[in-house]
Amino acid sequence: MKIKNPATGKTIAELVSDSKEEVETKFKVLRQGQVKWAGRSVKERLACIVRFGELVLQNMEELAVILTKETGKPIQQSRNEIKGAQNRIDHLKKNAEKWLAEEVLVDSGATHEKIRYEPLGVIANISAWNFPYNVGYNVFLYALTAGNAVMYKPSEYATLTGKQFEKYLHLAGIPKNVFQCVVGDGSVGQTLLELDCDGYFFTGSYNTGRYIATSIAHKLVPLQLELGGKDPLFVADDVQDVKQAAIDAAEGAFYNNGQSCCAVERIYVAEKIYDEFVDAFTTEVNSYILGDPNNQETFIGPLTREQQMAVLNDQVADAVKKGAILKVGGSPIEEKGNYYLPTVLINCDHSMRVMQDESFGPIIGIQKVASDAEAVTLMQDTEYGLTASVYSSSEIRALDILNKMDTGTVYWNCCDRVSPNVPWSGRRNSGLGSTLSSQGIRAFVQPKSYHLRIS
Numbered sequence: 001m002k003i004k005n006p007a008t009g010k011t012i013a014e015l016v017s018d019s020k021e022e023v024e025t026k027f028k029v030l031r032q033g034q035v036k037w038a039g040r041s042v043k044e045r046l047a048c049i050v051r052f053g054e055l056v057l058q059n060m061e062e063l064a065v066i067l068t069k070e071t072g073k074p075i076q077q078s079r080n081e082i083k084g085a086q087n088r089i090d091h092l093k094k095n096a097e098k099w100l101a102e103e104v105l106v107d108s109g110a111t112h113e114k115i116r117y118e119p120l121g122v123i124a125n126i127s128a129w130n131f132p133y134n135v136g137y138n139v140f141l142y143a144l145t146a147g148n149a150v151m152y153k154p155s156e157y158a159t160l161t162g163k164q165f166e167k168y169l170h171l172a173g174i175p176k177n178v179f180q181c182v183v184g185d186g187s188v189g190q191t192l193l194e195l196d197c198d199g200y201f202f203t204g205s206y207n208t209g210r211y212i213a214t215s216i217a218h219k220l221v222p223l224q225l226e227l228g229g230k231d232p233l234f235v236a237d238d239v240q241d242v243k244q245a246a247i248d249a250a251e252g253a254f255y256n257n258g259q260s261c262c263a264v265e266r267i268y269v270a271e272k273i274y275d276e277f278v279d280a281f282t283t284e285v286n287s288y289i290l291g292d293p294n295n296q297e298t299f300i301g302p303l304t305r306e307q308q309m310a311v312l313n314d315q316v317a318d319a320v321k322k323g324a325i326l327k328v329g330g331s332p333i334e335e336k337g338n339y340y341l342p343t344v345l346i347n348c349d350h351s352m353r354v355m356q357d358e359s360f361g362p363i364i365g366i367q368k369v370a371s372d373a374e375a376v377t378l379m380q381d382t383e384y385g386l387t388a389s390v391y392s393s394s395e396i397r398a399l400d401i402l403n404k405m406d407t408g409t410v411y412w413n414c415c416d417r418v419s420p421n422v423p424w425s426g427r428r429n430s431g432l433g434s435t436l437s438s439q440g441i442r443a444f445v446q447p448k449s450y451h452l453r454i455s
Helices: 020-038 042-058 060-071 076-098 131-147 159-171 186-194 208-218 242-258 271-286 310-321 372-380 396-404 438-440
Strands: 002-004 011-014 102-104 113-119 124-128 149-153 179-181 199-203 223-226 232-237 264-270 325-328 343-346 363-369 387-391 409-412 444-453
Touching: 011 060, 020 124, 020 179, 020 186, 020 409, 042 076, 042 131, 042 363, 060 076, 060 131, 076 131, 076 223, 076 271, 076 438, 076 444, 102 124, 124 131, 124 186, 124 343, 131 149, 131 159, 131 199, 131 438, 149 159, 149 186, 179 310, 186 208, 186 387, 199 208, 208 223, 232 372, 242 264, 242 271, 242 363, 264 271, 264 372, 271 343, 271 363, 271 387, 310 325, 310 363, 363 372, 372 396, 387 396, 396 409
Parallel strands: 124 149, 124 199, 149 179, 199 223, 232 264, 232 387, 264 363, 343 363, 387 409
Antiparallel strands: 002 011, 102 113, 113 444, 325 343
């Protein structure tokens, strides 16, 4: 399997994919190791996770370079991701023992009652390339802390990073028969679906998530899917600072080249401030530095996947044909690498694919609205349900809109944000289940109820 640098198109590494037999052998090893791992205390397991975090931070520069080389993520954003993901470990340090402790519900009378939380067993973590630290940590660190063994399949676009996870987890004290990385493309993922895993946790596209769900339904094991989004942002006419709202919205749309499940993917602006917002927004986007992702100042790097450029071209052509105005960008850069100009389309409407289909790239459509009611209708017009944002000076006004959103997360005067303190979840085509928070760690255990007759 060739690993290519999306900034240059050059092969930077060649790895041998795991065969079906090798994957099956790794699974058997994990099945044996999980029992002993589950027998350790939460405190002992957590100590290994904490040590892993320390090792990652100690080697952050090397790891950031690896992430940038294989995904094209600008180097400063790679550093930001690695440092930011550490908050998952801090969160586990603070909360894991209490979330996994036995709960005594009745401790008087003839029969006592309690709940014990037991690990699922061996889980398959089929992960993503766009934020491998964030989305990976959300699953495998929580699963390991809860006493599970993990079969981790990184995306073929972030395999080198996945192998680094394996290296440092083992150095941190996680036994080799508790965490295994498998290397390969979708065929290796298919092998995982055929194994008798005790849970499946996937981050990726809706189509692949739906395929996984139908493939393993007969197993009746836990399944969580973190899928895509078409996340809306509405700027109301009472927003205190139009320019700042535009800066925030632009960063939410274009950070990591827009290759984020919760990136801002469509913007609605009250007609009273529409022109002012568009001017501020395009000024901000035009200030972004595009180029070598190893440059400290680069904000826009190459797309990780070359095939996504055709999707963006189609969305631009469709929007312009239907009446949108192309304000910024709109095409690839004619040089080596998967570079696409940051693109802003205005005067958009919902007949256009850019306002309906997931873009997952540096492109945004902006639409004028006459009222909050119209904004709500348009924001709800989607098959996805990940996040929604409102910028307004009034919390009451914003909450009135956000309470109507059928999404897992809502934002007031911010966007594109994840915190380990609250659940991360999607609805409808954006996924099933929750990671992070108390719900995130409980996702990796199953309750056992005890009825203890005392007399």
